[in-house]
Amino acid sequence: MMTWLLEPLQFSFIVRALIAAVIVGIVCSVLGTYVVLRGMAFFGDALAHTILPGVVIAFLLGWPLAVGALIFGVLTALGIGVLTDRGSLKEDTAIGVVFAGLFALGVALLSASGNYTLDLAHFLFGNLLGVTAGDLWVTAVLGAIVLLAVFLFYKEFLVVSFDAVLAVTLRLPTTFLRYLLLILIAVTIVVSLQVVGIALMLAMFVTPAAAASLLTRRLPTMMGVAALIGAFSGVAGLYASYYMNIASGPAVVLVATFIFLIVFLFAPGRGVLLRSA
Amino acid sequence: MAEIVRQIAHRGVAHEHGRPTLEMQGVTVAYAAGINGVTTTRGTDYALKDVSFQVGAGERIAVVGPNGAGKSTLFKLIVGTLKPSQGDVTIFGHGPSGHICIAYVPQRSQIDWGFPVTVEDVVMMGRVGQIGFFRWPRRRDWAVVHHSLERVGAAHLARKQIGELSGGQQQRVFVARALAQEAELLLLDEPLTGLDLPSQEAIFEILDGLRPDGVTVLVATHDLNLAAERFDRVMLLNRKIVALGAATAVLTTDNLLAAYGGHMTVLNDGDMLLADTCCDHD
Numbered sequence: 001m002m003t004w005l006l007e008p009l010q011f012s013f014i015v016r017a018l019i020a021a022v023i024v025g026i027v028c029s030v031l032g033t034y035v036v037l038r039g040m041a042f043f044g045d046a047l048a049h050t051i052l053p054g055v056v057i058a059f060l061l062g063w064p065l066a067v068g069a070l071i072f073g074v075l076t077a078l079g080i081g082v083l084t085d086r087g088s089l090k091e092d093t094a095i096g097v098v099f100a101g102l103f104a105l106g107v108a109l110l111s112a113s114g115n116y117t118l119d120l121a122h123f124l125f126g127n128l129l130g131v132t133a134g135d136l137w138v139t140a141v142l143g144a145i146v147l148l149a150v151f152l153f154y155k156e157f158l159v160v161s162f163d164a165v166l167a168v169t170l171r172l173p174t175t176f177l178r179y180l181l182l183i184l185i186a187v188t189i190v191v192s193l194q195v196v197g198i199a200l201m202l203a204m205f206v207t208p209a210a211a212a213s214l215l216t217r218r219l220p221t222m223m224g225v226a227a228l229i230g231a232f233s234g235v236a237g238l239y240a241s242y243y244m245n246i247a248s249g250p251a252v253v254l255v256a257t258f259i260f261l262i263v264f265l266f267a268p269g270r271g272v273l274l275r276s277a
Numbered sequence: 278m279a280e281i282v283r284q285i286a287h288r289g290v291a292h293e294h295g296r297p298t299l300e301m302q303g304v305t306v307a308y309a310a311g312i313n314g315v316t317t318t319r320g321t322d323y324a325l326k327d328v329s330f331q332v333g334a335g336e337r338i339a340v341v342g343p344n345g346a347g348k349s350t351l352f353k354l355i356v357g358t359l360k361p362s363q364g365d366v367t368i369f370g371h372g373p374s375g376h377i378c379i380a381y382v383p384q385r386s387q388i389d390w391g392f393p394v395t396v397e398d399v400v401m402m403g404r405v406g407q408i409g410f411f412r413w414p415r416r417r418d419w420a421v422v423h424h425s426l427e428r429v430g431a432a433h434l435a436r437k438q439i440g441e442l443s444g445g446q447q448q449r450v451f452v453a454r455a456l457a458q459e460a461e462l463l464l465l466d467e468p469l470t471g472l473d474l475p476s477q478e479a480i481f482e483i484l485d486g487l488r489p490d491g492v493t494v495l496v497a498t499h500d501l502n503l504a505a506e507r508f509d510r511v512m513l514l515n516r517k518i519v520a521l522g523a524a525t526a527v528l529t530t531d532n533l534l535a536a537y538g539g540h541m542t543v544l545n546d547g548d549m550l551l552a553d554t555c556c557d558h559d
Contacts (some may be wrong), residue, residue, distance in 0.1 A: 036550070037392060037393070039319065039390075062388075069489055077507075152411055153410075155401075155402075155405050155408070155413075155414075156410070157403065158394070158398075159402050159405050162389070162394060162402065163388070163402070164381065164391055165356060165358065165381050165383060166381070166402060166403075166454075168356060168357060168358050169357075169377070169379050169380060169381055169406075169458070170377055170405055170406035171374070171376075171377050171406060172405070172406070173373075213393065217393050217395065217437075217438040218393050218394065219393050219394060219398075220393055221393075222393045230427065270289055274433075
């Protein structure tokens with residue numbers, strides 16, 4: 001067992017991948033609790049797709065991918081916020097238009113360059129084993145910023161998510177808080193790009209948080225349990241990827257999905273098979 | 278940016294001495310001015326037209342009227358989520374946006390009861406305005422929370438998840454949240470709907486307990502019997518104030534016909550049948 005666990009760690013690229021997977025598992029899952037509680041899953045999925053043109057442009061210019069992703073992520077988070085503020089289009093319609101349009105732009109830009117299919121696969125499904133030391137620093141610093149923001153604005157985010165009218169009567173800066181949350185989601189997507197890729201990003205936001213919601217009854221414990229599930233999925237997924245020779249991003253997501261299914265079936269009191277009364 | 282800094286530093290304006298708790302003067306809300314920002318072709322249609330009244334400290338007012346009468350609009354104006362097209366809304370002499378002393382108890386149907394918060398978490402939310410940014414609840418805040426729960430008889434429920442409560446308990450917890458907010462103007466939106474008689478009675482006992490503190494209470498309700506029996510004054514609303522005053526003067530056949538119109542049938546011997554459709558407005 002020990003050798004089974006230690007064997008992959010002789011490769012430094014796997015150690016880096018493990019650290020990245022754990023950080024992303026934690027950050028995505030913690031922020032994902034708000035995505036789940038506020039019903040923002042479609043928004044999160046859309047935002048992940050809209051950063052593609054930014055990533056491709058950065059890639060073609062030889063910049064760090066995170067820079068391009070961050071710029072596009074924040075811009076589209078703000079853009080979707082403005083579109084839905086106006087109220088002239090339904091929110092999901094507005095998001096759908098932006099989401100599909102920008103994703104198409106990203107694919108079009110990439111198709112004009114050389115190694116189209118391989119590059120696209122990396123962006124869509126992650127390239128966990130290609131994480132460099134520099135990537136790891138970016139992931140760690142941005143991840144720490146997101147967690148710090150979630151911690152500092154904990155009670156305000158809680159009020160805004162639970163009861164928007166209360167937030168108004170307490171005179172909280174609701175617009176600021178809403179945009180801050182959108183930007184934090186955008187930053188988290190950038191952090192997670194290499195680990196799970198654009199197409200599977202949503203799973204890291206939603207799946208651990210959904211499983212945690214069935215096991216807990218307070219937000220802090222929900223965040224903690226979601227983070228544990230996310231981090232464990234990252235590690236277990238990477239080992240599965242190593243020993244079963246499957247792509248790492250999908251492996252991480254499959255582990256998280258498997259945990260969710262177990263919880264969904266067997267959660268004490270709330271699981272399908274163990275429902276009390 | 279300056280606006281954000283101002284909002285973050287903000288703790289609520291001082292109350293002007295001698296001004297009524299709540300005052301509206303010539304308040305009109307036109308649909309075109311944007312409820313939810315939607316412009317309609319009904320340019321001259323009003324959600325509320327020329328509404329003027331004053332409410333003093335410690336008063337308890339029932340707001341009654343048919344669906345679409347503007348009860349929710351009235352509350353939104355007081356809370357400050359909606360601005361009037363014309364006229365002024367003032368609380369202790371200032372517009373709503375300056376105050377943190379206004380508490381709104383939502384209809385139970387508007388709350389996500391599966392949300393992962395306990396009863397004491399919900400009541401602590403009422404303290405968030407006073408606690409301020411980048412601070413955590415202190416011992417005094419917890420004391421206020423537990424005292425508020427004791428006042429509504431829900432101290433033993435503090436650690437329960439909110440979805441585990443009965444309807445009456447849920448309603449009392451939200452009143453406790455308003456107490457923790459140290460509200461001086463309390464708005465309750467259909468708090469009695471779906472509650473059994475003992476639970477309704479419990480709510481009124483709590484509201485009675487607020488009177489010595491000078492807390493003003495406005496309750497939107499469909500129950501004309503309760504409106505007549507348990508309130509100082511009744512406001513009969515249908516886009517404008519049809520009548521405002523003591524229940525015996527307000528709930529007359531003529532006034533009710535004016536407010537409810539086709540939803541009401543006057544029988545031969547003078548008895549009335551009120552076919553009022555409950556309860557989710559907007």
